[in-house]
Amino acid sequence: MSAPAPEVPNAPKQSRTVSAKPPKRRKRIGAKARSSMLLGYLILIGLALIYIYPFLISISGSLKTDAEATQDALGLIPQTITFAAYERLFTREPFALWAGNSMLVAVCVTIGRVLFDSMAGYALSRLRFRGRTVIFAAFIAVLSVPGVVLLIPRFLILSELGLYDTYGGMIIPLLSTAAGVFIMKQFFDSIPESIEEAAKIDGAGTFRRFWSVVLPMATPALVTIFILSFQGSWNELGHFIVARQSPELNTLTVGVAQLVSGQLGAGNQFPLQLAAAVLMSIPVVVLFFIFQRRIMNTTAGAEKG
Amino acid sequence: MSTTRASARPRRGGGIRRGEARAGYLFVTPAVVIAAVFLLIPIALAFWVSLSDWNGFQSPLNPRVNFVGADNYAAITTEDGLAQRNFGRAVRNNLYYVLLVVPLQTALSLFLAVQVNRAVLRGRGFFRTAFYFPSVTSSVAIVIVFQFLFLGTGAVNQVLRAFGVQGPNWLNDSRGVLHIVYGAFGADAAPSALADGGMLGISWWEWLAGPSVAMTVLIILAIFTTSGTFMLLFLAALQNIGSEIDEAALMDGAKPLRKFFSITLPMLRPTLFTVLTLGLIGSWQVFDQIYVLGGGASILTPAYLSYETSFNEFRWGQGAAIAFILFVFIIVLTLLQRWILRERSPKKRGFAQRAAARNLSEGGVR
Structure with a gap:
């Protein structure tokens, strides 16, 4: 916010002098601009409707009866509001168990990534040790491994290590990511080293300096890792398909996917599926609205208004 | 000096440097071990499996597995x-998917960014949130929503009916879109020139089928969920350009469209390239959607075929x-990108860039 401040009073002055020069032309542009602005608004509102309406009719669809959901999918207000779908999710389907598993995994993965990624990022940015550049180069190389080709490899290693079909197998492989290490390293590179000098002179050890001086300063980057990790592990599907098979270890993504593909005998019950989709989205949607400013802020303070 | 300090604080070992190195190894160990x-x-291990006759029993490293x-x-x-036929089909499906998704999502996200970036626009925050929102939730939830929207009697077909169009039974329709178009011109069957030759086990006629109707739903889904993320990337770049250049162009009397193509677009070139x-x-890694929909020849992709096989x-x-074929192909694309963008100094990265970097490494942009 501080950077553009001196520009703001400049801008209108400049345009005023411009518009004062050819007064006739200004009028024509004004009328044209107004109609094009109106058209722009109409297009944007139409598009926003296309983006939002599917979610609205999903919520309303989850409150309809099976028959009404299939026959009148477009209607926004159900003729008879019923919570049968939600009730069934919690009484006849193990939805609560899935949600518990998803939460456990997401919390563990998020804590692990915040800790391990920041530790590695700090070491690669600040601490001098032999092999540092090689390790960093290796992380950069690992960045480009596409996630989808890891399905078979991950299954193989989890079986070899006896971690297949355990919470450990679902959580440990996700505890750190090269992208997270990279983000943290970039961040630590951007804050001046002199900040640690005082603590260094006071004789604080490396871990102490990291924990009580450097980490509190890294909050913006840690928040980024936090959002990405929670959202990523909550929404993860592929890894949990290949890391487990017991129904007791189903996460929401795996359980609901089975519900959709009819493996649990719920093939055409759209209100049930929609209710599951609505409920499983709540945590990430809440997270999104809490950190909305941070997520949508595209540049560091260069935004006007 | 250092010896007295070291003896005063024995836990430091032989001075600051050595303690630092030890801490350094300690700090990178968890991330390195997990990677x-x-x-x-x-x-x-998977590379070995791809060269072996392992059938899934016991360990792939046991001595009865042959090279x-x-x-x-x-x-x-x-x-x-x-x-071979399945692989050919999967490559064809994904090729049409890429050919449609990549240009359309790029154009749409650029359009949205330019619209939402206008200084005079009211409710900018609302529009940004609306367009980004589909990127937040899981692919499983989005597929459920799309399956519901594209039912035979679903919302999309109801809207189409209002315009007098009878919509298809989207996700159950395996006909190729281009085959339907050829059919409209009277070419229902393959001419012999196209039926005989082929590649990867499927005939040229099948190569020219276009995406199946079911696949077009997934194409729309991909554009719907990724355009918000890419909009943020473009938005960051647009804000870096700033308003001075806009005003200069305006002073020179440039029309908005002309200004966009001769000034804005060239300045966005690095971002445009990144998004492309x-x-x-990302669009060569389609897996989640296909899995949730239970597979099927008309929406088969290499990533899903690899899992199913x-x-x-x-x-x-x-x-x-x-x-592995997919792996090498995607790595080549990535290296190509890094090589072309190599001169750019690492600027301050915003959230969107980080999210994109994460997507790149963890299963692709949906």
Whole structure:
């Protein structure tokens, strides 16, 4: 916010002098601009409707009866509001168990990534040790491994290590990511080293300096890792398909996917599926609205208004 | 000096540097171990499987598993048979998916960014949130929503009916879109020139089928969910350009469209390139959607075929071979991107860039 401040009073002055020069032309542009602005608004509102309406009719669809959901999918207000779908999710389907598993995994993965990624990022940015550049180069190389080709490899290693079909197998492989290490390293590179000098002179050890001086300063980057990790592990599907098979270890993504593909005998019950989709989205949607400013802020303070 | 300090604080060992090195190794160990054990070693293991006749029983490292050379790769690329036909179909499906998704999502996200970036626009925050919102939730939830929207009697067909169009039974329609178009011109069957020749086990006529109607739903889904993320990337770049250049162009009397094509677009070139390659890399990794919909020939992709071949049909070698072909292909795309963008200094990265970097490494942009 501080950077553009001196520009703001400049801008209108400049345009005023411009518009004062050819007064006739200004009028024509004004009328044209107004109609094009109106058209722009109409297009944007139409598009926003296309983006939002599917979610609205999903919520309303989850409150309809099976028959009404299939026959009148477009209607926004159900003729008879019923919570049968939600009730069934919690009484006849193990939805609560899935949600518990998803939460456990997401919390563990998020804590692990915040800790391990920041530790590695700090070491690669600040601490001098032999092999540092090689390790960093290796992380950069690992960045480009596409996630989808890891399905078979991950299954193989989890079986070899006896971690297949355990919470450990679902959580440990996700505890750190090269992208997270990279983000943290970039961040630590951007804050001046002199900040640690005082603590260094006071004789604080490396871990102490990291924990009580450097980490509190890294909050913006840690928040980024936090959002990405929670959202990523909550929404993860592929890894949990290949890391487990017991129904007791189903996460929401795996359980609901089975519900959709009819493996649990719920093939055409759209209100049930929609209710599951609505409920499983709540945590990430809440997270999104809490950190909305941070997520949508595209540049560091260069935004006007 | 240092000896007195060291003796005063014995836990430091032999001075600051050595303590620092030890801390350095300690700090990188968890991340390095996880990357080695759950990424590098497994990839090596899967590469071995792709060269072996392992059938899923016991460990792939047990002595009864044989080395078969490139047999698995040959079975899916050069030898006639079902494995080759499936691979050909998957490549064709994904190729049409990429050809449509990448340009459309790039154009749409650029359009949205330019619209939402206008200084005079009211409710900018609302519009940004609306367009970004589909990127937040899981692919499973989005597929459920789309399945519901594209039912035979679903919302999309109801809207189409209002315009007098009878919509297809979207996700159950395996006809190729281009085949339907040829049919409208009276070409229902393959001319012999196209029926006889072919590639990867499927005829030229099948190559020219276009995406299936079911696949077009997934194409729309991909554009719907990724345009918000890419909009943020473009928005960041647009805000870097700033308003001075806009005003200069306005002073010179440039019309908005002219201004966009001769000033804005050239300045956005690095971002445009980033979005194109990220899109290209991500859209070769379609898996989640296909899994939730239960597979099927008309929406088969290489990523899903690799999973199905291994986990459902127990032809592990072939499945791993498909994954490796995909792996090499995507790595080449990534290296190409890095090589072209190599001169750019690492600028301050915003959230969107980080999210994109994460997507790149963890399963692609949906």
